[in-house]
Amino acid sequence: MKSIDIIGFDGRDWSTESIELLRNADIVAAGKRILAALPPELSARKVPLGGNLAAELESLLRQESDARLVVAASGDPLCWGIGGTLRRLLPEGSYRVHPGTAAFQLLAARLGEPWEKWELFHCHGTDTPLPWRRILRTPGAVLYGDPRRTARQLAAELIAAFPAAGNRRAAAGCDLNTQAELVVRGTLAELAAGAVPDQALSILLILPGENSDTPDCGFGREDADYLHSKQMITHPEVRAIVLSKLRLPASGVLWDLGAGSGSVGIEAAELVPELKVHAVEKNPERFAELAENIRRSGGNAFTAHCADATSLLDTLPAPDRVFIGGGGDALPALLTKSFEQLRPGGRLVATAVLVESAAVLATVLAPYRQELLTVNVSRAAALGEHHCFKAENPITIAVFVKPENE
Numbered sequence: 573m574k575s576i577d578i579i580g581f582d583g584r585d586w587s588t589e590s591i592e593l594l595r596n597a598d599i600v601a602a603g604k605r606i607l608a609a610l611p612p613e614l615s616a617r618k619v620p621l622g623g624n625l626a627a628e629l630e631s632l633l634r635q636e637s638d639a640r641l642v643v644a645a646s647g648d649p650l651c652w653g654i655g656g657t658l659r660r661l662l663p664e665g666s667y668r669v670h671p672g673t674a675a676f677q678l679l680a681a682r683l684g685e686p687w688e689k690w691e692l693f694h695c696h697g698t699d700t701p702l703p704w705r706r707i708l709r710t711p712g713a714v715l716y717g718d719p720r721r722t723a724r725q726l727a728a729e730l731i732a733a734f735p736a737a738g739n740r741r742a743a744a745g746c747d748l749n750t751q752a753e754l755v756v757r758g759t760l761a762e763l764a765a766g767a768v769p770d771q772a773l774s775i776l777l778i779l780p781g782e783n784s785d786t787p788d789c790g791f792g793r794e795d796a797d798y799l800h801s802k803q804m805i806t807h808p809e810v811r812a813i814v815l816s817k818l819r820l821p822a823s824g825v826l827w828d829l830g831a832g833s834g835s836v837g838i839e840a841a842e843l844v845p846e847l848k849v850h851a852v853e854k855n856p857e858r859f860a861e862l863a864e865n866i867r868r869s870g871g872n873a874f875t876a877h878c879a880d881a882t883s884l885l886d887t888l889p890a891p892d893r894v895f896i897g898g899g900g901d902a903l904p905a906l907l908t909k910s911f912e913q914l915r916p917g918g919r920l921v922a923t924a925v926l927v928e929s930a931a932v933l934a935t936v937l938a939p940y941r942q943e944l945l946t947v948n949v950s951r952a953a954a955l956g957e958h959h960c961f962k963a964e965n966p967i968t969i970a971v972f973v974k975p976e977n978e
Contacts, residue, residue: 577642578649578658580672581606583749589670593642601632602644616642626657633661648674652694652716675775676714679745682755685779690714695721701871702726704733705787706845707778708740715776723776727764730778733870738764740781746771790842790869791815793835799861800833806897809949810923810967811836817921817943817971818893820844824915827891828852829881829906830898834862837895838869848873850888852881882906890915896922903929907936911972920972925965933970943971 577597579590586594594600594614600607601619610618621628632641648671649655655669680687690712695702697718707713707730715726723744731738738761746754746768756768760778768774780786792808806814814836820826823846828837831851841849851866851874853859859878866874877884882905892915899906899922911920920937924930934944946968950961 575640576658576662576667577670578655578667579642579644579670580647580649580653581609581644582672582678583609583646586611587670587672590644593670594644596640597642598639599632599636600642600644601629603646606644606646610644621654625654626661629654629657630661646675647672647678651676651692652696673749675716675745675748675773676777678748679714679743679755679775679777682745682748683743683757683777685712685777687712687714690777692716695726701867701869702729702733703845703870704730705790705842705870707870708734708737708785708787709789710778711780713778715778717774717776719772722768722770722772723774724763724766724768724770726776727760727768731760731764733868734787736785737778737781737787739785741779743777743779744768744774745777746774748773748775791839793839798833798835798838798865800835801858801861804858805833806836806923807949807964810947810969811839813947813969814895814921814923815840815843817969818895818919820847821892822846824848824892825850825889827885827888827894827910829894829896829910831862831876832858832897834865834876836897837874838865840893840895841874842869846873848875848889850875850877850891852877852879852884854878854880882909885909885913888913892918894918894920896920899929903932904936907932907972911937911940911974914974916974916978917976918974920974922970922972924968924970930968933968937972940972940974941970942973943969945969 577593597616599619600616601621604620607618607620643654645654651674691710693707693715695715695717717723717726740760742760742763743757744763758767792812795805798805820840826840826847826849828851831853834851837849837851841847853862862876866876882902890913894910914920922933924933946966948966950963952959953962
């Protein structure tokens with residue numbers, strides 16, 4: 573390509589700079605709505621972009637390598653737009669970006685609300701559960717919807733997950749900066765009930781609320797908050813210790829093997845939203861509980877696998893952290909194989925209830941074991957008119973660390 577310019581269109585007027593770039597272009601590529609809004613006097617060939625954006629752009633770049641190309645997008649092309657896709661296809665420095673005003677900025681201007689602390693959430697083209705705890709705990713959350721999940725529907729999903737949020741201040745913006753623009757203020761419950769129509773081009777804003785309208789961080793939840801069978805769950809006290817020993821990174825991959833209810837992986841994902849969690853559970857009944865627990869939690873970057881862990885590990889992305897909460901007779905092989913796949917500097921934490929499993933943790937991978945400890949939890953229980961402490965089964969925890977040079 574002679575030159576590639578990526579320009580943002582605010583939905584109403586083209587800037588002087590944008591008009592000059594369009595006039596000098598050989599090809600203008602954009603969605604049909606933006607192509608229809610181009611100045612009429614342009615001589616450039618117009619190429620409509622559809623649903624398969626990456627493939628269409630890649631083909632255009634390959635076939636028109638000598639053309640002066642302008643790619644137009646709504647708002648800021650680098651805010652979940654064409655700019656991000658082209659960045660993955662082009663070498664650094666081979667294009668220029670000329671941003672417009674993003675939709676969330678337009679909504680902030682209409683409402684007179686400062687937006688520097690807002691967090692943005694993208695719901696285009698996906699039906700995965702909303703990370704509702706993270707959304708409702710932010711100083712201000714903006715959710716970009718699509719025709720399948722409009723602002724009204726997103727509001728309803730959040731209330732279904734956490735009903736107390738219905739009292740939160742909220743707003744929706746539809747078709748911003750167009751003739752059909754609509755901005756609606758109200759509570760989240762009012763928007764979910766239909767105060768805002770189901771417009772395809774809509775965004776939802778949730779503003780801060782009282783503590784009673786905001787969920788907790790999701791750390792240390794009670795066992796009753798999870799579906800689980802036969803007490804096959806890492807209890808809150810042990811879960812807290814395990815998560816502290818994992819020393820979760822800011823991003824990366826966590827394996828939760830023998831996941832059971834998935835409580836460790838789910839709370840890890842709540843604590844570190846950029847962490848990609850892969851939970852493996854081979855028992856179909858427990859896997860169904862795991863899947864439902866993930867759905868209730870909001871999903872985050874969480875993938876569940878119903879399989880035998882030892883046969884699956886070669887197909888998973890290499891982990892930065894591993895938690896093993898089960899394993900049975902396969903525990904020695906599971907420990908060894910997981911540690912082999914662990915990235916240098918990574919940590920593996922395993923728990924055991926059975927004496928035989930504790931013995932495995934004390935012997936396998938001994939040169940790499942940093943800690944071996946036992947956790948004893950006793951709870952007060954009624955004894956006539958008084959109370960006594962009743963001990964639970966002790967839990968053995970082993971921590972293994974892979975050297976940076978391996």
